[in-house]
Each structure stands twice: as structure tokens, then as C-alpha cells.
Amino acid sequence: MQQIGLVAATAAGHRHARTLAAAWPHARPVDGETVADALRTAWTECDAVVAFLATGAVVRILAPLLDDKRTDPAVVVVDEAARHAVALLGGHTGGANDLAARVGALLDARPVVTTATDAVDLPGLDTLGWPVEGAVAAVSRAILDGEPVRLVTDATWPLPALPENVTRQPPADPSAGEAADGGYRLLVTDRLVPLDGRTAVLRPPSLVAGIGASRDVPAAEVAGLLRRVMADAGLSPASLRCLASIDVKADEAGIVDTARALGVPLETAAAAELAAVDVPHPSEVVRAAVGTPSVAEAAALRGGGTLLVPKTASAMATVAVARHAPRGRLAIVGLGPGAADLRTPRAVAELRRAAVVVGLDQYVDQVRDLLRPGTRVLASGLGAEEERARAAVAEAVAGHAVALIGSGDAGVYAMASPALEYADERIDVVGVPGVTAGLAASALLGAPLGHDHVYLSLSDLHTPWEVIARRVTAAAEGDLVALLYNPRSRARDWQLGAALATFAAHRPPSTPVGVVRNASRDGERVHLATLETLDPTVVDMYSVVVVGSSRTRLVAGRMVTPRGYRWRP
Known part of the structure; x- marks a missing residue:
């Protein structure tokens, strides 16, 4: 720390x-x-x-x-x-x-x-989490001044949004010398490149160095061999994602110390896992010794990748280097119930980190002021949840940094489920929790969720009512406090009454019921009633209905469900 x-x-x-x-x-x-x-x-x-x-x-x-x-x-x-x-x-x-x-x-x-970039709301080149070299100040100044800057990359990496004067070039060979036009360049590459006064270089974590070694190998030998093979291949050590080896070498001091000196983790795998990796230079001698025909090449290639440096040996060490494809990044962000001060700092950070933001148009409008200049926005209307999920995953698979946004918590009746149905191992997924409408409503009502409770959606657009009715009955029979989402609309005006009748059959008519409309947003309204007195017409799709358990009571105008614990001295 x-x-x-x-x-x-x-x-x-x-x-x-x-x-x-x-x-x-x-x-x-x-x-x-x-x-x-x-x-x-x-x-x-x-x-x-x-x-x-x-x-x-x-x-x-x-x-x-x-x-x-x-x-x-x-x-x-x-x-x-x-x-x-x-x-x-x-x-x-x-x-x-x-x-x-x-x-x-x-x-x-x-x-x-x-700091200049912070003052004008642009990401500093030295804040992206990757090593940066070359004319950082000059290129940053050019970006700030609106001068043309060419972004040249080996591949599409999940960079944050950059302003319009930074134009992305197709993947190319960025190792060429100074631009012919003398303009500014931002290179994203793991290759060694000639530097000039108008070029900055970001080093993405694209390289994995596989290491094999004899017992008690000196760290100087491992580090020296690694430096030599990378220099000969024209590769930058600053782009090393990790060192990799077999698990029996997890405590090999020479390898551990080399990883520590480079500031990268050491990742190890079992012999059986390495043996399953197809390598160009297997060795039966190595198999007899450690149970796999390859350590350095297999460790470098594990999980995919392209071998750039085949195994190269010194007296006691072996090194191979592979390049791994970029992994896109999908952040699934819950924006909370609506109020800006109930939006978490982590949600704000992910929105500012993203180059692409995908969401329902009305939710995108809530956060446009948080997006960096150059952010690409894919907004759509109600009813397009699956299309938004597919679009967000596709953008991440293409290598971009994506934020898929939803209200409340993205995992509660929101976008996390459909998105994760399509996301696979090619992308990194980050979940950002948010305050749900149910939690916001509960805070306004008092403490109705003090004991066991259940979330239920009454919308039968995608779930048959027979299934919903069985779940409502189970909640009623279990004497659980129930939070009812999507309780009533103009087209669905009878389901709430049916659900309340089921609850009324299993708990007293005086059971408190709370209705919160537009929790934490303009037009917020709190209505308290009972199972006997609630008028369903006060409820709409902007409402959350909280039905108390048989133990829920009103205290000073607030719904309270006792925790029901035995308090021990």
C-alpha cells in the first residue's frame, strides 16, 4: 500500500x-x-x-x-x-x-x-496503464492543440476515447521511421521503433515469454538470455504481459527474480496442460524430465498466440516469446436508480475509460456529460435489449473498450444477463454494481428489507404468467417480503391485482404495502397502504411495489421488517 x-x-x-x-x-x-x-x-x-x-x-x-x-x-x-x-x-x-x-x-x-489533459478532459498518455516512450509531451500537446495526430497500431487495442484530431490508421507496420509528412504519431506496438521528436509509443501487454530452466539457474542468465532474444527479434521488453513456465518452476528463484525485476507476473501451468499445446520443437528429453515435451514454447503459446521467437537456449535456461492477440474489454455498468449522487464512482470511471458506450437512449442521455470527447455512442430505444447486448459484445470482440449501461444494477433485470450469454473467452468482462430501484425504494420506505426478501417481475411479455404466478405463490407461502418490478402498465392492468390477491391469501389484510414511483428521480412519490387498501391504479411502470411479510409493520410512518434474530449479550 x-x-x-x-x-x-x-x-x-x-x-x-x-x-x-x-x-x-x-x-x-x-x-x-x-x-x-x-x-x-x-x-x-x-x-x-x-x-x-x-x-x-x-x-x-x-x-x-x-x-x-x-x-x-x-x-x-x-x-x-x-x-x-x-x-x-x-x-x-x-x-x-x-x-x-x-x-x-x-x-x-x-x-x-x-495537468493539461485533465483540465480539458482528455486521457493523458501516461495514465492508460501501459508504458509510454518517446515524445510524450510533444504528442500530448499536439492532441490538446487539435493538431492532426495519426494513431498507428499493430492491432485494435482497448484504448479510451480519443478526440477527433487523432485519426486511427489501419493496422500497419509502425516500425518504419519518422513519418514522411513530419506529422505527429502515436504508435501502439510491441516492436522496437526508431524514435523522433514527433512520435510517442504506447507499449501494449502483448508478449508472453516462456521460460524453461535447470534447477538453481542464476537470475542473471535468465534475464540476459531474455534481453538478447527480444533485442534480436526487435521486440520491446516493456510489452511483456508475463513470464510463463511449468508449475514445478513456480519457486525457481532465478525465474521469480527476473519476473520481479521486470515488474511482470510469473504464470505457471501443470505439465499436462503444457503437453496439450502444439509446439514446433517438442523434445522427448524434456518430456522424460518434466512430463511435457515443451516448457518454454508451450508456456509462451498457452491460451493462443503466435510464436515470434522459438526456443533459444543458454547453458541453464530456455526462452521462447509469443505474441497474443488483444483482448477487448466489456464493462457492464449499473447507473443506479437515476440520481447522479447514487451513481458509484466506479461506474463513472468505467464510462470515462470506454471508447464505445452502448445503452438505451434515455440512459445514455443521463451520462453524456461524463463521456470523454471522441466516445462513440450506440444508443437505441425500448425493446432492443438483445440487439444492444450483441452490439456491445461485438465491439469488445473487435478489441475496443466498451461500456454497456443500464439502470439500477446491471445484473438485476438488466443488461448483464443477455450480454454474458454472448460473451466468450475472447474478451475481458468487468461488472460494475449499481444501486437498484428496489434498494432506492426501500430506503425511502424505511427498512422493509430487514429480513428475507425476493425480487419478482410481473411482466409476462417474455415469461408466461403461469410461471410468474407460481413464483408469486411461493413468495407468499414463504412469507417473504416481495419487491414487485414492472408491476402494471396500460397493456397489463390486471397482473398486479392478481399478485396482491395471492399475497392477501397468506398474510393479514393489514400487511403494509409501499409504492415508490420514480425513486431518486424527478417526480419521486412515496405511497403507503396495506394489502386491503392499496388501489392498483396508483401504480405504473415507473413504480416499485414492496409487499411486506406478516412481520412487517409501520413505525412512525415507515415500513419496518424486524430482523428476527436472537440478540446475544
């Missing part, structure tokens, strides 16, 4: 520092003979620094210590009154921008971020 050093000079500063230290176990005050000594100590010992000092003083003290933004600590400066939290150093790479936001949230201070 990132260690945060807190440096203060005044009583107010110390008070603010204590607030952060109390909230964050990984934050600690740093002292010294002078404030300058304390700040230098925090810079040396911590991953990030929050200084409750004047910005000018922090600049003068730390300026001689600056080395490389990729390794220097992040620095956030907070003024005496805690009005502002300024991301001073390491905005992107060090995480100071995010830290300023977190400090601001705790101290009720305004985060101040001056």
Missing part, C-alpha cells in the same frame, strides 16, 4: 494532518529538526507527500531533489485553512491528482489539478 508522509508546520496544519492520519492507516506524520528536514525525509521515505505548507516553500525545498517523474513521490500541498489541495508534483504518474481529490474529500477542500 502506498505510504503517505504528512508534513505540517502550524497548529492548523497538524490538526489537518491528524485528520488524514486517523482516516488512512498508511499515512503518518513525519517530523524533523526543521520543517524542511521533515519534508526531505518524507520525500525520501514515502511514496507520496501531503505538505501543509505554502506552495512556494515546498517548491524551494524540493526543487534540488527532483529526479524523474516516473520515480519521484507525488506531492500535494494544502493551505493553512484547508481550502485547496494542490497537486504539485507527480500528477499522473505519481498519482498526485487522485491524491488531491482524496485529500479534498476528507478535508472539504477543493482539489486543484493543473
